[in-house]
Amino acid sequence: MHVARNLALCTKDCLCLFVCPTGATDTETGQIDFAKCLDGCRLCVDACPSNALYIVYDSYPVKPKKHDDVLSALDALLESKVMQESIADSLKEKSLIAKAIALSNRILAEDCARESRYMLPQGEGTKELLRSIKEETPTIVEKLLETL
Amino acid sequence: MEKVEHSPKAMSAIYSNAAKAAEKQMRFEEATLFSDLSAHFDGKSEKKSATSIDEVKPFITEDLTSLYKEAEALALKEGERGVLRCTTWGKKVTAIHKSLLDRYEKQGDALLEGNNVYVCEACGFINVSPAVPQICPICKAPASRFLQIK
DSSP, X not given: OEEEEOTTTOOOOOXXXXXXXXXXXXXXXXXXXXTTSOTTOOHHHHHOTTXXXXXXXXXXXXXXXXXXHHHHHHHHHHHHHHHHHHHHHTTTTTOHHHHHHHHHHHHHHHHHHIIIIISSTTSHHHHHHHHHTTTTSHHHHHHHHHHO | OOOOOOOHHHHHHHHHHHHHHHHXXXXXXXXXXXXXXXXXXXXXXXXXXXXXXXXXXXXXXHIIIIIHHHHHHHHHHHTOHHHHHHHHHHHHHHHHHHHHHHHHHHHGXXXXXXXXXXXETTTOOEEEESSOOSXXXXXXXXXXXXXXXX
């Protein structure tokens, strides 16, 4: 695990610079140098007066599988939302409202995907789906399955 | 795991969601790869040529009268609070689509006069107003999560 900085919250009090044993918190971009950050150290997280630093984990728990009926209901909603997105897409050059409807439906569709099987990029649902498209997009899928 | 068939556009949404999740985990390389997959499936999806945005209305009606209701009942039955959260926000955002399109049908572009259009990137809430909302009325995300549509 390593720490990351929420730049919108950081108040530049720099307590993280004082406590960091490796200098990972002191960078020209303002973001933490993930390569230098010590696994599990979290001194900066506790020292920050603005709660701008947080832990990013390397691994995530396996989620309990949801009931098939729930998954089917979410799949039906996902398809309805992307259908509406497609309709709005075809009008988005002409109308701000259509553009907003398209984006909003994409966000709603993503939420259905998240709650069904695909919350985590490294979750089994996402990996299974990646394996199913391996022939179609071999390079991307191989890279993802290797690094996830 | 059971075999599930998703349309290309649904695949695009699944992978754009994965790209966002990877980005939140600061896994930028994976985020880019997922975005590439999302674009690939978006390119494969059937292109519509709608003549009016009102063509989404029958789908909105179906979502509100049946699909969200079914999903909500099943979420309650199975104790799936996350799914219930998704349907609670989703049906509210969808009801707002309906009222927005009804107003747009009556007023046309006069609806936009003196107003901007904002979308909450957390839940999809659409707001037509002169200034960005301070908080999302649906999901309570802060002003910084709103995107102005231009």
